[in-house]
Amino acid sequence: MTESPLEPTVTEDPEYFHQVVNCQYACPAHTPVPAYIRLIAAGRHTEAYMINWEANVFPGVLGRTCDRPCEPACRRNRIEKDEEPVAICRLKRVCADLRGDVSALMPDIPKKKNGKRVALIGGGPASLTVARDLMPLGYTCVLFDNQKRGGGMMRSQIPSFRLPEKVLDEEVGYITDMGVDTHFNQDVTSMKYMLARDFDAVFVGTGAPRGRDLDIAGRKEADAKIHIGIEWLANVAFGHVTSIGKRVIVLGGGNTAMDCCRTARRLGGEDVRVVVRSPFKDMKASPWEREDAEAEDIPMFENHVPRKFEMKDGKVAVTFEKVRAEYDDKGKRTLVPAGEAPVVMECDDVLMAIGQDNAFPWIERDIGINFGKWDLPVLDKQTFQSTLPRVFFGGDAAFGPANIITAVAHGHQAAISIDLFCQGKNLAERPHPAVTLVSQKMNVHEWSYSNDVSGADRFAVPHADRKKTLKDMKMEVELGFDVKAACAEAARCLNCDVQTVFESGRCIECDACADVCPMSAITFTENAAEDDLRAHLNAVSNNREQALYVSAALPTGRVLVKDEDVCLHCGLCAERCPTEAWDMKKFLYAAPKTACFTKTEKTEDEAA
Amino acid sequence: MSYIIPRFRHPCTAPNGIGYTRKDYEGALSTLCAGCGHDSISAAIVQACYEMSVEPHLVAKLSGIGCSSKTPAYFLRQSHGFNSVHGRMPSVATGANLANRDLIYLGVSGDGDTASIGLGQFAHVMRRNLNMLYIIENNGCYGLTKGQDSATADVGSKTKSGQANMFSPVDPAGLALNIGATFVARSFSGDKAQLVPLIKAGLHHPGFALIDVISPCVTFNNIPASTKSYAYTREHMSAADVVDFVPAAAKYGADGAIDVKMPDGATVKLRRLPDHHDPRDRAAAADAVMTTRERGEVLTGLIYIDTDHPSLHEMLDTTETPLRALGEKELCPGAKALEAINRNAR
Numbered sequence A: 001m002t003e004s005p006l007e008p009t010v011t012e013d014p015e016y017f018h019q020v021v022n023c024q025y026a027c028p029a030h031t032p033v034p035a036y037i038r039l040i041a042a043g044r045h046t047e048a049y050m051i052n053w054e055a056n057v058f059p060g061v062l063g064r065t066c067d068r069p070c071e072p073a074c075r076r077n078r079i080e081k082d083e084e085p086v087a088i089c090r091l092k093r094v095c096a097d098l099r100g101d102v103s104a105l106m107p108d109i110p111k112k113k114n115g116k117r118v119a120l121i122g123g124g125p126a127s128l129t130v131a132r133d134l135m136p137l138g139y140t141c142v143l144f145d146n147q148k149r150g151g152g153m154m155r156s157q158i159p160s161f162r163l164p165e166k167v168l169d170e171e172v173g174y175i176t177d178m179g180v181d182t183h184f185n186q187d188v189t190s191m192k193y194m195l196a197r198d199f200d201a202v203f204v205g206t207g208a209p210r211g212r213d214l215d216i217a218g219r220k221e222a223d224a225k226i227h228i229g230i231e232w233l234a235n236v237a238f239g240h241v242t243s244i245g246k247r248v249i250v251l252g253g254g255n256t257a258m259d260c261c262r263t264a265r266r267l268g269g270e271d272v273r274v275v276v277r278s279p280f281k282d283m284k285a286s287p288w289e290r291e292d293a294e295a296e297d298i299p300m301f302e303n304h305v306p307r308k309f310e311m312k313d314g315k316v317a318v319t320f321e322k323v324r325a326e327y328d329d330k331g332k333r334t335l336v337p338a339g340e341a342p343v344v345m346e347c348d349d350v351l352m353a354i355g356q357d358n359a360f361p362w363i364e365r366d367i368g369i370n371f372g373k374w375d376l377p378v379l380d381k382q383t384f385q386s387t388l389p390r391v392f393f394g395g396d397a398a399f400g401p402a403n404i405i406t407a408v409a410h411g412h413q414a415a416i417s418i419d420l421f422c423q424g425k426n427l428a429e430r431p432h433p434a435v436t437l438v439s440q441k442m443n444v445h446e447w448s449y450s451n452d453v454s455g456a457d458r459f460a461v462p463h464a465d466r467k468k469t470l471k472d473m474k475m476e477v478e479l480g481f482d483v484k485a486a487c488a489e490a491a492r493c494l495n496c497d498v499q500t501v502f503e504s505g506r507c508i509e510c511d512a513c514a515d516v517c518p519m520s521a522i523t524f525t526e527n528a529a530e531d532d533l534r535a536h537l538n539a540v541s542n543n544r545e546q547a548l549y550v551s552a553a554l555p556t557g558r559v560l561v562k563d564e565d566v567c568l569h570c571g572l573c574a575e576r577c578p579t580e581a582w583d584m585k586k587f588l589y590a591a592p593k594t595a596c597f598t599k600t601e602k603t604e605d606e607a608a
Numbered sequence B: 001m002s003y004i005i006p007r008f009r010h011p012c013t014a015p016n017g018i019g020y021t022r023k024d025y026e027g028a029l030s031t032l033c034a035g036c037g038h039d040s041i042s043a044a045i046v047q048a049c050y051e052m053s054v055e056p057h058l059v060a061k062l063s064g065i066g067c068s069s070k071t072p073a074y075f076l077r078q079s080h081g082f083n084s085v086h087g088r089m090p091s092v093a094t095g096a097n098l099a100n101r102d103l104i105y106l107g108v109s110g111d112g113d114t115a116s117i118g119l120g121q122f123a124h125v126m127r128r129n130l131n132m133l134y135i136i137e138n139n140g141c142y143g144l145t146k147g148q149d150s151a152t153a154d155v156g157s158k159t160k161s162g163q164a165n166m167f168s169p170v171d172p173a174g175l176a177l178n179i180g181a182t183f184v185a186r187s188f189s190g191d192k193a194q195l196v197p198l199i200k201a202g203l204h205h206p207g208f209a210l211i212d213v214i215s216p217c218v219t220f221n222n223i224p225a226s227t228k229s230y231a232y233t234r235e236h237m238s239a240a241d242v243v244d245f246v247p248a249a250a251k252y253g254a255d256g257a258i259d260v261k262m263p264d265g266a267t268v269k270l271r272r273l274p275d276h277h278d279p280r281d282r283a284a285a286a287d288a289v290m291t292t293r294e295r296g297e298v299l300t301g302l303i304y305i306d307t308d309h310p311s312l313h314e315m316l317d318t319t320e321t322p323l324r325a326l327g328e329k330e331l332c333p334g335a336k337a338l339e340a341i342n343r344n345a346r
């Protein structure tokens, strides 16, 4: 708790306005979300696509599969009780679905190379992002992957009913078509050997490829009927497995379990059930993945800990102990026996989806690459450089399993580091974000953006007929928004990137802005310590994650405090200010990358 | 055109005692100049009525002509409204009040509407102690007609035209004290901490309550040479007391404040500030208004209050039932009754 009054906010630091754009700030790759949503509303899907592609590299894939950390962050959640976030992720899919030909917008790849060679080990989103960020600069990228095509787990794990192959092929293709020297079906078995070849830098993007097993009684005897989830999904993806027994038990409560059970339903599983150790509320699966599984008649059981497997007439009987979760003061959970009779469930096959681990058996331990906790490489958190200076890690290989958008964000950072490293520069001197801040005033009572935010509830993405999707492994379940629904959903966005910018020297303290603000977000007050201020604003402000804006001292000695937390970006404060002390300015923040890639990048303000 | 009030309000706005949120007391988005003091007064009225759990349908908003008189459109959307003729709001209010004493009468006027064209009606409604709250949104000029000096402009004060006013000003508070108003207050649009409790007290006062609110005209009368600007008013305000309004149900401890009991059980708590007069003493109040003015200050706060003086209805012994609720028999008692009245008058 600070005792002294707050210092005036430094809005010249781009990170201040960045954190006001909650969605973009929460996106690991800092995708300019409101900008692309406005372009979708304007029907300019190609440009919306390119804004995404620039930042997150796989808009078509992510528009279907992203973990969407942006959505829980969305301000729309907080402006009213029971409000839901804007469907940021599924709007991304709209611009991917409806985009025109983007080939002319793709970066030129220099014919004359810069003479630097970079090895990329693993062909998932992390490595592909590094390639995307380095190829246009003239690097030679040589990619090795032990699967038959690029995409990593996006191809081997994410089932095609969630992500059609065509969508993945296109977006992987944009990168490989840049002239990446790809070597598929090639397992890298020795880092020593890699380092001995003529590479200036090596990037490790091999993911977290080892599925966890459960060493309990009967495991060996039942081996033929027990499958490791991620191995099984990869076998399905590559056509090695095409059926499963009628009764299937999926062990685990994460997204892998959800993909396993839904895939099993499509390969012949009729009684497919998910059994979780923990209570439902602690399940790791995203709520929407769980809903989709439940909609396919897949029951779930909580608080069941598997204790033993037994083979009975060719079937597997799994014995579970019922437990109860107890939490200590710090919220740490222990599962204690509930004291009930054990539960036995019988099935034809068991899918084990209880987690993934990193595995680097192919990296020798005597070559200067240090490993730490959980056998993860010791890395610089910002540069992704390992203890061997020319080796970099990213994606699931860096800090353990996460998701695609995190792998992309790592890829951007690693590419910056590799570029700096190859040019002999200091890795700590990283490029800055590219930022613009432009007034949106067009005329009296007229802003360039629509502040007439829709009050509609979040629109649901329509699904294909379940009878058909359950029969066809490749048929995509979600149909995506059509243009009309996309516009209706886009109209729910608050335009949080259109910033309220205050110039204290102009303010005459007439109170007009404070009076008109529908969210009571503006208060003129004596400055005070943060806790005190937050408690005494015109509306209490409890969200400490969102900084308060504090002005310089005004003529009366008071300060203006704006609580950014629930600001609607409606512009009424600027509208009612007689002195233009407030203005609504669009803040475009492009996160640091090796360069800007989209060739003819039109700004949103240049009419289509 | 993107000039709209969003539908959302702060998620923590709680409903008041009768289940309404603040939004239920709002009106249309103001079309006054951005930064006009009048909008702050509207906001103060919204806040006071919301906090007091006033039933919006039991309020009648009355006004004359002027920017100030337009403001009833910007608060209490669900209340009755009458935007009358320039300077004639008091007579409309008198008629309405005599016809139905059950409503709360809230008059909003300007300094021109009140002290120039409307001075006569203003004086007489105060003499009669009509039960209403009369708010003057005082900016020293005719805002609506582009800023001519009004009757409350101080000698020497300049509007944007650059001409200094030559004529002696009408001080509405001073006039009110002289002519017998029973609740006289002054405040500033930029001081809601003071204005909101005054509005609450004025709405409860059982007779005529005047609040003269200095309310800068940001467009025509907010220059450094004006005595009704934001800056000048802030520098020259001198509060007589600190007012707190305590609703009937609330409990409070003895704290040395003057408690003025309202007939409906509410209390106005007044803490006199050092060296200030007793607001129950009319002569002392008039003297305080005069002497502070001579010092170049603007006396604010609750300057005078008398809750014992009978209101117009009591003085005339009129019917308690609103006329609309009376039957034909009571309203048209017939020739015999008229005959009796005439006989009495002979």
Ligand SMILES: Cc1cc2nc3c(=O)[nH]c(=O)nc-3n(C[C@H](O)[C@H](O)[C@H](O)COP(=O)(O)OP(=O)(O)OC[C@H]3O[C@@H](n4cnc5c(N)ncnc54)[C@H](O)[C@@H]3O)c2cc1C
Binding pocket: A065, A066, A067, A121, A122, A123, A124, A125, A126, A127, A144, A145, A146, A147, A151, A152, A153, A154, A157, A158, A186, A187, A188, A189, A205, A206, A207, A208, A209, A230, A233, A255, A256, A259, A362, A394, A395, A396, A397, A401, A402, A403, A404, A405, A407
């Ligand atoms: C079942 C499942 C579903 C998922 N669903 C989603 C989802 O919906 N949304 C989401 O955001 N994330 C999802 N994820 C997570 C996501 O797939 C990963 O976080 C992401 O792909 C990691 O990217 P990466 O580039 O680090 O590595 P990966 O995508 O894992 O790619 C690594 C590649 O390297 C190859 N490789 C490994 N070792 C070697 C070697 N020695 N030599 C050569 N090649 C090698 C691997 O075969 C693989 O092709 C899911 C994961 C699983 C398991």
Ligand SMILES: Cc1ncc(C[n+]2csc(CCOP(=O)(O)OP(=O)(O)O)c2C)c(N)n1
Binding pocket: B065, B066, B067, B068, B069, B086, B109, B110, B111, B112, B113, B114, B117, B137, B139, B141, B142, B143, B144, B145, B150, B217
């Ligand atoms: C009978 C009549 N005379 C003159 C006018 C022109 N007029 C309109 S508003 C106004 C003055 C308003 O001044 P004030 O009451 O102070 O209101 P403000 O606009 O300053 O709030 C005048 C003279 C009129 N509308 N009707």
Ligand code: SF4
Binding pocket: A500, A516, A517, A518, A519, A520, A521, A522, A562, A566, A567, A568, A569, A570, A571, A572, A573, A574
């Ligand atoms: S834009 Fe201005 S008026 Fe609108 S909610 Fe935000 S602070 Fe309030």
Ligand code: SF4
Binding pocket: A506, A507, A508, A509, A510, A511, A512, A513, A514, A573, A576, A577, A578, A579, A580, A581, A582, B035
């Ligand atoms: S409306 Fe403008 S001048 Fe008036 S208080 Fe707000 S910022 Fe200051």
Ligand code: SF4
Binding pocket: B031, B032, B033, B035, B036, B037, B038, B067, B068, B139, B143, B144, B216, B217, B218, B219, B220
């Ligand atoms: S002219 Fe003056 S009084 Fe009228 S709205 Fe504008 S600022 Fe307010």
Ligand SMILES: [Mg+2]
Binding pocket: B066, B068, B110, B111, B112, B137, B138, B139, B140, B141, B142, B143, B150
């Ligand atoms: Mg006026």
